[in-house]
Amino acid sequence: MPNISLYPLSIKEELQKQFVGKSIKDVAGPAAVLDLSKVQNNCNRMLEAVETLKFGWRAHIKTHKTTELTRLQVGSGAGPVNIMVSTVMEAEHVAPLLLEYKGAGRAVNLLYAFPVTPSAVERLSLITKALGSGGLSLMIDHPAQLSSAVAIYKSSSIAPQIFLKIDMGTHRAGVPPQTEACAQLISSILSLESSGTVELLGLYAHAGQSYNSSNRADALDLLRQEFESLLVTAQAVQSVSPNKDLVLSVGATPTTTSVRNLLIDNEDTPVEEAKAIASLRGTFQAIRDLKCSLEMHAGVYPTLDLQQLSTHALPTEGPHAMLTWNDLALTIVAELVSLYPGRGKDGSAEALVGSGTLALGREPCKAYSGWGIMTPWNRPEARMPISGPEKYVGWQVGRISQEHGILVWNGQGITPEPLEVGQKVRIWPNHACIAGAGFGWYLIVDETRKGKEDEIIDVWPRWRGW
Secondary structure (H helix, E strand, C coil): CCCCCCCCCCCHHHHHHHHCCCEHHHCCCCEEEEEHHHHHHHHHHHHHHHHHCCCEEEEECCCCCCHHHHHHHHCCCCCCEEEEECCHHHHHHHHHHHHHHHHCCCCEEEEEEEECCHHHHHHHHHHHHHHCCCCEEEEECCHHHHHHHHHHHHHHCCCCEEEEEECCCCCCCCECCCCHHHHHHHHHHHHHHHCCCCEEEEEEECCHHHHHCCCHHHHHHHHHHHHHHHHHHHHHHHHHCCCCCCEEEECCHHHHHHHHHHHCCCCCCCHHHHHHHHHHHHHHHHHHHCCCEEEEEECCCCCCCHHHHHHCCCCCCCCCCCCCHHHCCEEEEEEEEEEECCCCHHHCCEEEECCCHHHHCCCCECCECCCEEECCCCCCCCCCCCCCHHHCCEEEEEEECCCCEEEEEECCCCCCCCCCCCCEEEEEECCHHHHHCCCCEEEEECCCCCCCCCECCEEEECCCCC
16 A cells, blocks of 8 residues: 555544543643534434435545544445545545455445546555455546546556546536537547446536535435436447446435435425425436436535535424434534623624634635534533524624634624633534544544533544645
8 A cells, every 4th residue: 555654643542542531621622523423323314315215325535534434434234335535645544444344245446536637546556456356436527537547557457447527517527418528538438448448337426516505405406417417428328338337426415415305204395395306206217217326425414514504405493304403513622712892793792712714614604604603512501503504693703814713793682692711612613524624633522421421432533635
């Protein structure tokens, strides 16, 4: 395996000695905290949904970059272990885990989900040799990238598998379906496949625009659009290579989690949502009629965040609530540094907190104008929110700089909940992927341990680098 010592990890055993058994109230902030029970629930629900709906599953690990959470995403069954990564570094770190699963008899496949470039060839070739035939998949969206796939074959004597990336409207990466460019790329890939140099495994789409959706019907419809963009592309592939078996892999967390709506037995389903579900089921059947496999992928769903909550891709209130504040597993522990009575808008108070851009990220959330929302933890007078971020009343990070956040009170006419200098607080970040990147490890707690909810039970080191 490649040498990854340029970005050495913190030693798990040493971190455990330092933190396990302590309260998160006693650690220096900022610190990233994951609630184990929430993460496990989020992972289990996803695995149950794809199994019930008979979809394939591919876990994206770029959000957390840890071995421990990868295990939860994969589950303990005997089925295939399909992983996707955004960086070569993630691939290098997860490869030993995949070899462990392979040794236990589970089929493994690692998708490097970034269009492959020449600089990645050497390191990906070593991973290919380690995982063996069928172990590595590459993302392709331009003919020039195929030379890197061929170079990996020449270096390893193993044909890498290919996912053709389709742009279904996100305009980040991918080739548009039903275009001459797409047709030429299909032809080039199939030509290399006929020579045994690569293998076309499937088609891939990602509805990044689903982060801006606001209800279940929108998320379900974008999921249908993801699959339909691949359905028409699969038909184009089969027009050149009849009966070609393909994996159609789709997903962003809002669209992937929205499939759980199909499992709700609710006679009061709104008309628009019912129409979206019916259309989606029709697309599923059309794909299966084409003898293609359906696969879903997602990454941020184990931790969730304010962005995901604001999509309302699942019911957020009522008897069928499936996506709530209680599902948000990542919080950032911070310390209150100073108080500024009367400095805020309309004479309200403000406060300085020791978590800024490098701890919370600077990703906006469409539901509100801030950079994080304070949880009720360690604040006896505060209560859990009862509606989405767009209706939140309370303390939030309203302004932000590199190491500092300014807490502002959002609740005109409502007396602010009291704060104290030196008080520890926890903040829900807008985007868990970005917030986690500023930390070398996660402190693990478990709210189901009554009386010991704040006790650190483990530490999960994060992988670093690219």
